[in-house]
Amino acid sequence: MAKTSPAQFVQQVRTEAKKVSWPxxxxxxxxxxxxxxxxxxxxxxxxxxxxxxxxxxxxxFGVGG
Incomplete structure (x- = not known):
């Protein structure tokens, strides 16, 4: 699996966040x-x-309560 740089990760997170439909x-x-x-x-x-x-x-049983 290819490693993702921090900058690429942040870009991917932003892209996915734009797809979220908030109520x-x-x-x-x-x-x-x-x-x-x-x-x-x-x-x-x-x-x-x-x-x-x-x-x-x-x-x-006659017990409890």
Whole structure:
């Protein structure tokens, strides 16, 4: 494999950076809100599942909680 000089490397990085399509402010905001909503939903789901499993263990074995 041929070695690349630092100058060539920087030029290649600049060329590749020009090809990047950055999201708009609106797309970023919507994506961020959706991430927070999904995290909240997952948190509620896992909390409910955890409570049900804890209740089941307590019911069966009489320990915990």
């Amino acid at each position: 708009s402010r609106k797309e970023t905001t919507v994506s961020t809100i959706m991430v927070f909503v999904m995290v909240a939903l997952a948190s509620v789901f896992f909390f409910v599942v955890d409570q049900l499993l804890a209740w089941g263990v307590q019911l069966i």
